[in-house]
Amino acid sequence: MQLTFQSRVTKSATLAINEEVAALRASGEDIIHLGFGEAGLPPHPLLMEALARGASRNFYPSTAGSASTREAIAEFFSRQRRLPTKAEQIVTAPGSKALLFALMDATKGAVVLTRPSWVSYGAQAALLGRDVIWVDAPADQGGFPDPDQLESKLIQATDSGIIPAILITTLPDNPTGSVPAPQTVHAVAKLVRKYNLLHISDEIYRELIHDPTMPIVSPADVLPDNVVVTGGLSKSLALGGWRTGYMRVPDSSFGARLAASVVAIGSEIWSAMPAPVEPAVEIGVSDNPEIQQRIADSAALHGTVARAVYQIFCDLGVACRAPEGGFYLYPDFGRYRDTLLSKGVTTSSELAHHLLRNHKVATLPGSAFGDKPENLCLRIATSMLYGSTPEEKLAALAAPGQPTPVIRSNLARIRAAFSALLSPDA
Ligand SMILES: Cc1ncc(COP(=O)(O)O)c(C=O)c1O
Incomplete structure (x- = not known):
């Protein structure tokens, strides 16, 4: 008898492209990697020292996290995000x-x-067998649904017997790199209240807003009782592989019950954040001036390079939201549909493959982010352009406003590749 299994999702597109690029590079191909959302910078020495000291912590922490770690994260929310927070909410x-x-x-x-929105939200909903109600982002913003369309989709869903329960938004956004205007956050909050939704605000890129003076409104500022904020140090301190996630639930009996449910699920699946990582997390969320400086330099560097790539798209007449946070862009090549059709490209997936095969540039298709396949959009990550050695990356961080020779050379290659892609003759 044949063994059977079921697979509701395929490997995450971002991890899959990273592995494909590694294999191409191993076979001698010189690839420009714009496909993977890793922060592309070395860990700060203070964090590495803390992790080394933590190596002897070989016990299982409690599933919600050790008391001192939850306390440190609660302080971070109270201090940095101006959301008074108790350790029990973390x-x-x-x-x-x-x-x-x-x-x-x-x-x-x-x-x-x-x-569009981050690849894993839709995939996780599929794993759990959940209906997804897709709502377009406004043309000039990302991470949040267009409020008017949101209301009509909520009514439509309810009329057809589908009960909307959770809204997930991303601030700043992956894939568009943009930050919603405060009035969008307020308009969406009104609907969250009216339709009694749980609003999950994914703020993992929040420390990487390029302009520190930009006015930011979090859903948790507007509607604290409905909003869970998630985050971690994967992006702000480039610790993706250390696995440092956290969430803050509302200060209410609902929040306490939700946290208990999540902890119960965690206790059966992952047990806890790795114990050796906890002391580093406590430093990473603290107001240590060296850490604060590292985060500020990282945000500035990501901004400089994202804007430089954005400029290339603007020069080529490709529509793109301006980058405001994190390290992503989401250009729309629809204006070049006829040229691309002459090269056999009719979908975003074909576009990404064509770019990789013919121009040695790795990107992700918009369809991986829930976009319609025929929308010729790509998700561009700009954080892998800083160099291949720790020295090159630290040199980039040392002058975050001024691209290093390595970055300038990568930018020149990107300009040449996209110019060739969009030229009818190349
Ligand atoms: C929008 C968004 N949310 C969450 C994550 C996951 O981060 P973590 O490393 O904390 O699991 C990512 C990572 O790419 C992301 O881009």
Whole structure:
């Protein structure tokens, strides 16, 4: 008899492209990697020392996290995000991805997602067999649904017997790199209240807003009782592989019950954030001036390079939201549809493959982010352009406003590749 199995999702597109690029590079290909959302910078020495000291911590921490770690994260929210927070409102995990999954599992009903949005929200909803209600982002913003369309989609869903339960938004956004205007956050909050939704605000890129003076409104500032904030140090301190996720639930009996549900799920799946990592997390969320400086330099560097790549798209007449946070761009090549059609490209997936095969540039297709396949959009990550050695990356961080020779050379290659892609003759 044949053994059987079921697979509701395929390997995450971002991890898959990273492995494909590694294999191509191993076979001698020189690839420009714009496909992977890793922060592309070395860990700060203070964090490495803390991790080394933590190696002897070989016990299982409690699933929600050790008391001192939850306390440090609560202080971070109170100090940095101006959201008064108690340690009991914090739950940690090996990555915020795990928390997002558990939050979805802990609640019933359909999941409302922005189109485009981060690959894993839709995939996790599929794993849990949840209906997804897709709502387009406004043309000039990302990470949040267009408020008017949101209301009509919520009415439509309810009329057809689908109960919307959770809204997930991303601030700043992956894939568009943009930050919602405060009035969008307020308009969406009104609907969250009216339709009694749980709003998960994924703020993993929040420390990487390029302009520190930009006015930011978090959903948790507007509607604290409905909002869970998730985050971690994967992006702000480039610790993706250390698995440092956390969430903050509302200060209410609902928040306490939700946290308990997530902890129960975690206790059966991941047990806890790795104990050796906890002391480093405590430093990473502290107001240590060296750490604060590292985060500020990283945000500035990501901004400089994202804007330089954005300028290339602007020069080529490709529509793109301006980057405001994190290290992503989401250009739309629709204006070049005829040229691309002459090269056999009709979908974003074909576009990404064509670029990789013919121009040695790795990107991700918009379809991986829930976008319609025929929309010729790509998700561009600009954080892998800083160099291949720790020295090159530290040199980039030392002058965050001024691209190093390595970065300038990568930018020149990107300009040449996209110019060739969009030229009818190349
Ligand atoms: C929008 C968004 N949320 C969450 C995550 C997951 O982060 P973590 O490393 O905390 O699991 C990522 C990582 O790419 C992301 O881009």
